[in-house]
Amino acid sequence: MMICKTNEQVEMMRQSALLVGKTLTEVAKVLRPGITTLSIDRMIGSFIRDHNAVPSFLHYKGYPFNSCISVNDVVVHGFPGDNQLKEGDVVSVDVGVILNGWHGDHAYTFAIGNPGDAVIQLIKVTKEALYKGIEKAVAGNRVGDIAFSIQEHTEKKHGYGVVRELVGHGLGKNLHEDPQVPNYGKRGSGPKLKDGLVLAIEPMINLGKKDVYTEEDGWTVRTKDGKPSVHFEHDVCVRKTKADILSDYTAIEKAEKENPDLFSNY
Ligand code: MF3
Ligand code: CO
Numbered sequence: 001m002m003i004c005k006t007n008e009q010v011e012m013m014r015q016s017a018l019l020v021g022k023t024l025t026e027v028a029k030v031l032r033p034g035i036t037t038l039s040i041d042r043m044i045g046s047f048i049r050d051h052n053a054v055p056s057f058l059h060y061k062g063y064p065f066n067s068c069i070s071v072n073d074v075v076v077h078g079f080p081g082d083n084q085l086k087e088g089d090v091v092s093v094d095v096g097v098i099l100n101g102w103h104g105d106h107a108y109t110f111a112i113g114n115p116g117d118a119v120i121q122l123i124k125v126t127k128e129a130l131y132k133g134i135e136k137a138v139a140g141n142r143v144g145d146i147a148f149s150i151q152e153h154t155e156k157k158h159g160y161g162v163v164r165e166l167v168g169h170g171l172g173k174n175l176h177e178d179p180q181v182p183n184y185g186k187r188g189s190g191p192k193l194k195d196g197l198v199l200a201i202e203p204m205i206n207l208g209k210k211d212v213y214t215e216e217d218g219w220t221v222r223t224k225d226g227k228p229s230v231h232f233e234h235d236v237c238v239r240k241t242k243a244d245i246l247s248d249y250t251a252i253e254k255a256e257k258e259n260p261d262l263f264s265n266y
Pocket of ligand 1: 094
């Protein structure tokens with residue numbers, strides 16, 4: 001069942017999405033070689049609680065951390081830990097909050113130092129693909145139109161692997177609502193998009209092949225070929241002529257540029 005939101009509810013959800021963005025901005029300020037992903041996770045938890053919200057991933061289906069921090073060949077759902085980030089790492093940080101009963105859930109991928117031309121291109125193209133998908137999030141289109149655009153740009157145009165096992169989703173009072181939003185598919189297929197539907201669109205794109213596996217911990221998803229993977233996610237409200245992006249990368253990108261330990265020359 002797809003639940004469309006009222007204008008008032010969409011404004012509440014915007015606040016949730018913006019709090020996630022503020023959290024990711026704090027992350028962008030502290031990322032550097034030597035920092036542990038667990039210390040970032042702790043900072044994320046405190047920042048969210050200091051803003052009268054709850055980290056929504058913690059305890060979700062037993063997930064044991066505030067955030068997902070996925071480094072290099074980890075696609076998504078990486079456990080924060082005492083591993084230190086190092087020059088050349090590609091780091092996806094995925095954060096969820098519940099603020100006043102409404103979920104925000106989005107993600108950004110950072111590169112520590114210089115990850116090399118191939119990874120730089122992968123990061124750039126994955127972010128572009130997210131926006132190409134968002135352009136299709138207008139009422140009357142179908143989920144497959146979003147999916148097709150993302151697949152076109154990443155797989156067909158650049159030869160990257162589009163992860164099949166994990167998808168974007170509706171968002172609202174629950175972290176995962178209908179519809180599922182795959183990053184691959186056929187134009188004109190799937191559920192029809194309606195005004196007021198809020199979606200988390202989240203391309204997960206591999207430099208190499210599309211195949212992934214889940215580790216023994218039941219969460220950590222890695223590429224089978226060991227090559228890096230990139231993940232960007234925005235919360236978007238479907239509207240009649242143009243999608244309304246509820247989350248905002250502006251402050252994250254500014255912090256990324258101002259942090260000399262992060263690559264930002266995309
Ligand atoms: N952005 C991810 C998703 O929508 C985050 C979920 S991680 C979990 O599925 F820990 F909450 F499961
Ligand atoms: Co999500």
